[in-house]
Amino acid sequence: xxxxxxxxxxxxxxxxxxxxxxxxxxxxxxxxxxxxxxxxxxxxxxxxxxxxxxxxxxxxxxxxxxxxxxxxxxxxxxxxxxxxxxxxxxxxxxxxxxxxxxxxxxxxxxxxxxxxxxxxxxxxxxxxxxxxxxxxxxxxxxxxxxxxxxxxxxxxxxxxxxxxxxxxxxxxxxxxxxxxxxxxxxxxxxxxxxxxxxxxxxxxxxxxxxxxxxxxxxxxxxxxxxxxxxxxxxxxxxxxxxxxxxxxxxxxxxxxxxxxxxxxxxxxxxxxxxxxxxxxxxxxxxxxxxxxxxxxxxxxxxxxxxxxxxxxxxxxxxxxxxxxxxxxxxxxxxxxxxxxxxxxxxxxxxxxxxxxxxxxxxxxxxxxxxxxxxxxxxxxxxxxxxxxxxxxxxxxxxxxxxxxxxxxxxxx
Numbered sequence: 418x419x420x421x422x423x424x425x426x427x428x429x430x431x432x433x434x435x436x437x438x439x440x441x442x443x444x445x446x447x448x449x450x451x452x453x454x455x456x457x458x459x460x461x462x463x464x465x466x467x468x469x470x471x472x473x474x475x476x477x478x479x480x481x482x483x484x485x486x487x488x489x490x491x492x493x494x495x496x497x498x499x500x501x502x503x504x505x506x507x508x509x510x511x512x513x514x515x516x517x518x519x520x521x522x523x524x525x526x527x528x529x530x531x532x533x534x535x536x537x538x539x540x541x542x543x544x545x546x547x548x549x550x551x552x553x554x555x556x557x558x559x560x561x562x563x564x565x566x567x568x569x570x571x572x573x574x575x576x577x578x579x580x581x582x583x584x585x586x587x588x589x590x591x592x593x594x595x596x597x598x599x600x601x602x603x604x605x606x607x608x609x610x611x612x613x614x615x616x617x618x619x620x621x622x623x624x625x626x627x628x629x630x631x632x633x634x635x636x637x638x639x640x641x642x643x644x645x646x647x648x649x650x651x652x653x654x655x656x657x658x659x660x661x662x663x664x665x666x667x668x669x670x671x672x673x674x675x676x677x678x679x680x681x682x683x684x685x686x687x688x689x690x691x692x693x694x695x696x697x698x699x700x701x702x703x704x705x706x707x708x709x710x711x712x713x714x715x716x717x718x719x720x721x722x723x724x725x726x727x728x729x730x731x732x733x734x735x736x737x738x739x740x741x742x743x744x745x746x747x748x749x750x751x752x753x754x755x756x757x758x759x760x761x762x763x764x765x766x767x768x769x770x771x772x773x774x775x776x777x778x779x780x781x782x783x784x785x786x787x788x789x790x791x792x793x794x795x796x797x798x799x800x801x802x803x804x805x806x807x808x809x810x811x812x813x814x815x816x817x818x819x820x821x822x823x824x825x826x827x828x829x
Contacts, residue, residue, distance in 0.1 A: 421520035421695050422708035423826065426611050426796030427457040428691035431784040432628045434539030440624035441615060441688040442540035446475070446482045447490040449615070450536040450690040454494035456613040457532075457692050461706070465491075469528035471502035472519040474511025474535035474788035477542040478504060486536060500532075508554070508817035509755060510717075511535050512691065512791025513824055517715040519695050520824075524712070529700035534692030535789040543686070551655040553664075554725075554817040559657075565722040566667040570817065571646035571683065573726055574756035575676045576669065580724075581762060585677040588757035589639040592682035592781045594771075595754060599778025600632040607777055607804060611691075611796040629685040629784040639681040647676040668723050682757035687784030691792035710799050713809065713825040714740035720819045726759050728821030729813045730766045736811065736823040744769060747825070748807035751794040753814035754779035763813075776801060790814065795824065802828055 429449060432441030441449060450473065458465060473487025488502035507514045512535035519531035551557040554567050568576070578588065602608060603626065614625035650662040665672065701708055716736035720728045729752050737743060744767050752763045752774065760779065764771055777797060780790065791814060798810035813823035 419524050419526050420698055421523035421712045422698065422701060422829065423710040423712070423799065424694040424696050424701060424706050424708055425457055425461050426693045426799060427453050427613050428611050428793050428796055429453060429615050429689050430612055430624045430627050431687040431689045431786055432624050434543065434686040434688045434784070434786070436540045436544055439540050439688055440628055444538065446536050446538045446541065447486045447493055449538065449688070450486065450490035450534070451493035452615055453534065453613065453690045453692045454490060454496065454532070457694060458494065458496065461694060463694065465496035466499045467530050468496070468500035468532060470519065470522065470531050471500055472515040472531060472533045473502060473504045474507065474515040474791065475504050476506050476508050476511055476537060476788040478506060479545060481541055482538065490536070507820065507822065509753065509785070509787055509814055510791060510816035510820060510822040511788035512793065513795070513812060513814065513822040514717070514791070516693055516695070516792060516795055517822055517824055520712040520715065523695055523697050529697040531695045532692055533695060534690065534792040536690040537787040537789050538688045539686045539786060540688050552652070553654055557655060566664045567722050567725060567818070568661050568664050569646065569649055570726065571678055571756065572649055572661055572665065573724060574678050574758050575646050575674050576665065576672065577724055577726055577762065578677050578758045579672065579675045583677070583758050583761055587761060588677055588682045589636055591757045591761055592639060593634055593636055595775065595778045595782040596630060596632060596634040598776060599630050599782035602777035603627055603630065607801065610800045627783055629687050630782045634681060642679040642681050644676040644679045646678055678756050682781055684755050684780035685784030687786050689786030689789045689793065691789045691796060693792060693795060708829050709803070710826040711829050713827045715824050717820065717822045722819035725817060725819040726755060726815040728819060729759060729763050729815050732813045732821035732823040733767060733811060736825055740825050742825070747809050747811045748773065749776060749798050749801055749810045750774045751798045751810065751812040753785060753790055753794065754781045755785060755815055757781060759815055791822065795826065799826060
């Protein structure tokens with residue numbers, strides 16, 4: 418089997434994902450992704466007519482994010498019409514999945530050159546209406562709901578914390594550390610290699626730094642925040658009138674949830690886009706590129722849709738097994754901080770050194786632009802491996818529906 422190599426990674430800063438507040442909120446989703454395509458193409462002298470496929474993750478493919486936003490963004494960036502594209506949805510895992518599928522095409526020998534990434538404008542998707550008022554990931558499919566009740570992800574996070582014995586203090590401490598690490602990374606310029614400044618089309622600067630972090634966060638300030646997802650329990654799921662509390666009790670009739678998550682220990686709502694160039698050995702040799710990393714292994718797992726945030730641990734174990742490695746062989750880990758309990762359980766269950774996980778902060782500090790996050794994290798871990806002169810990184814994240822993709826990269 419052929420190897421797939423990472424040539425480069427680029428991304429936008431993450432902007433506050435609220436209309437009227439965030440610096441990126443005025444951008445069309447395709448235009449924001451096109452900005453990344455333009456930047457990564459220019460700095461690598463990318464011959465876009467040679468691109469076999471552009472694989473883009475986008476979770477909410479409606480309105481401005483519909484109509485195969487990956488293809489439209491490639492055209493908007495001025496790339497050759499010969500560069501075909503596809504847009505996929507694996508919820509939060511879309512960004513990693515886009516990279517994994519592009520890499521698989523190269524490793525199979527079918528493609529030589531691919532661009533992969535993701536985009537999500539949460540400032541836009543938050544404004545969209547919901548004709549059925551459905552608030553679950555089952556899309557209003559009542560037959561599926563009978564088989565697999567799937568509560569709101571925040572409620573799911575609190576259920577896992579309750580079942581696994583994580584206290585609010587445990588989870589708040591992880592959130593404070595995420596903020597500290599993110600501040601240090603920003604102050605030291607650790608994100609500079611992948612981060613591109615975003616300019617408006619009139620040439621004025623829109624955003625050149627992470628917009629979401631709250632560097633003054635302390636245990637005391639987090640203690641003042643009220644938990645959020647307990648307020649959802651009596652809310653109707655849809656026009657049928659069933660509540661989230663009733664939905665939870667379908668599978669967990671005796672569970673009394675200890676609600677511990679709030680705005681400070683949950684991922685931030687942000688806008689963002691990211692892209693990576695992936696190449697075969699033959700193609701990069703022809704054009705004179707030097708690869709930054711090789712895809713070592715990839716995996717995806719599915720699990721319990723009700724406790725849908727639990728799969729990063731089995732995904733990590735599966736991808737390590739495929740690579741013939743153990744956790745001790747990995748220098749740095751990135752696991753998306755969708756909620757603090759996800760990272761806490763990942764560290765505990767895999768018996769990891771916390772100093773090797775999310776070393777420059779995570780989504781609790783920096784935000785989580787859904788389908789873009791996975792591609793962002795791959796670039797983040799690659800930049801940090803280079804900075805520290807380390808070798809291997811593992812990236813994974815939970816998704817809606819109870820899934821998790823994972824990838825291991827190694828420097829070359």
